[in-house]
Amino acid sequence: MKRIILLFNIVTTCMVTITHSTNTPRGINPFGNKLYEVLPNEQNLVFSPISIHAALSLAYQGSTGETAESFRQNLEVPDTNQNAEEYKNFMTKLNEDGDVTIHLANKIYVQEKYKLKDDFKSTVKNNFFADGDNIDFSKQENAANTMNTWVKESTGGKIDHLIDSQDLNDQTRAVLLNAIYFKANWMIEFDSADTRVDKFFVSDSESFDCEMMHQKDKFGYAENSELDAKILKMKYKDERYSMVIVLPNSHNEIKELENELIHTDISNLTRRRESFCDSDAMTVRTVNVAIPKFRLESNLNLKQPLTQVGLGTIFENGEFQNIVDTNETLVLTKVVQKAFVEIDEKGSEAAAATGLIFEGRSLMPSPKKFIADHPFIFYITVKFEDGVENILFMGKVTKPAI
Structure with a gap:
């Protein structure tokens, strides 16, 4: 053969x-x-x-x-x-x-x-x-x-x-x-002057120092009750491309989040809110962001x-x-x-x-916080005219290093 x-x-x-x-x-x-x-x-x-x-x-x-x-x-x-x-x-x-x-x-x-x-x-x-x-x-x-x-x-x-x-x-x-x-x-770049050393928590009992980038601006944001997680969508200058970060609400829940995400369509996570009742859907709002x-x-x-x-x-x-x-x-x-x-x-x-x-729009609510100081899942995606998010890259960060 x-x-x-x-x-x-x-x-x-x-x-x-x-x-x-x-x-x-x-x-x-x-x-x-x-x-x-x-x-x-x-x-x-x-x-x-x-x-x-x-x-x-x-x-x-x-x-x-x-x-x-x-x-x-x-x-x-x-x-x-x-x-x-x-x-x-x-x-x-x-x-x-x-x-x-x-x-x-x-x-x-x-x-x-x-x-x-x-x-x-x-x-x-x-x-x-x-x-x-x-x-x-x-x-x-x-x-x-x-x-x-x-x-x-x-x-x-x-x-x-x-x-x-x-x-x-x-x-x-x-x-x-x-x-x-x-x-x-990024469409909205981080200011390097705002980057500082913060704690990243591998678990409730274990942490280490890492460089965290900070900014406050408008991003796609959702709080998903089924996943018990926050979702942030940050666009690049070419708005068809984005990074989506899914952050569990607890330091210790990355495995549970992984088990849920393998059965979840990313397009569903980033869908725009069309009605008040769709509480898990994404809106564009002011978010205080910190990511490593x-x-x-x-x-x-x-x-x-x-x-x-x-x-x-x-x-x-x-x-x-x-x-x-x-x-x-x-x-x-x-x-x-x-x-x-x-x-x-x-x-x-x-x-x-x-x-x-061989995105959606909302009124002017108070800023949300998205502090990625513990393990998370990320996607790099591209969206064309039909509005579907297509995954180019995906992965998990449990110990950021640069």
């Missing part, structure tokens, strides 16, 4: 909120929630659902039989033609000029003397904007360096090593890469988590006959992602890489 590898790189700098729209591929948000549930329960976490979903969707385009059906069901996507069309619309929208820097890129490397099948090559080029290059995987070090250079360039230099040379050998036939890079300034500066990095081997969410078949059946023009059986052997996010007074920067080897 010959091998395919999927690899993902993600880099993010700024705060972003992403939801689903008619311009975005179906399944990204629910897939992200399912994956979050089974990822390692580390102190800090950042990953990009869109990067993983995009790379797996590339593989879906070249799959058949039970493998294709597993992709369709577990990624919650339509048939391959519609999935490809949705990604074309989404990537076209992301590439529009705006006040953020965002780059979602795909790349396919194929073993020398092999070629991509014509239909697959046409689909990934026209819909996923992915180019294919030949490479000699048996020259492991050179091949890894070539691919890591592409990853570094595609993530603004934030991720410079995704593929290890030992991941490759003379049986490797294809590597599918996806990278996303995001950098944006932080920088997170994650390195995730996704084979086991993907198996846990129902995608084990894609590693077993070898039904990828529509990728490479060969009679060999191609088997997906590895899916990895590296992700990065940094938040400061100016905004956010984030990146990720994945690889597969």
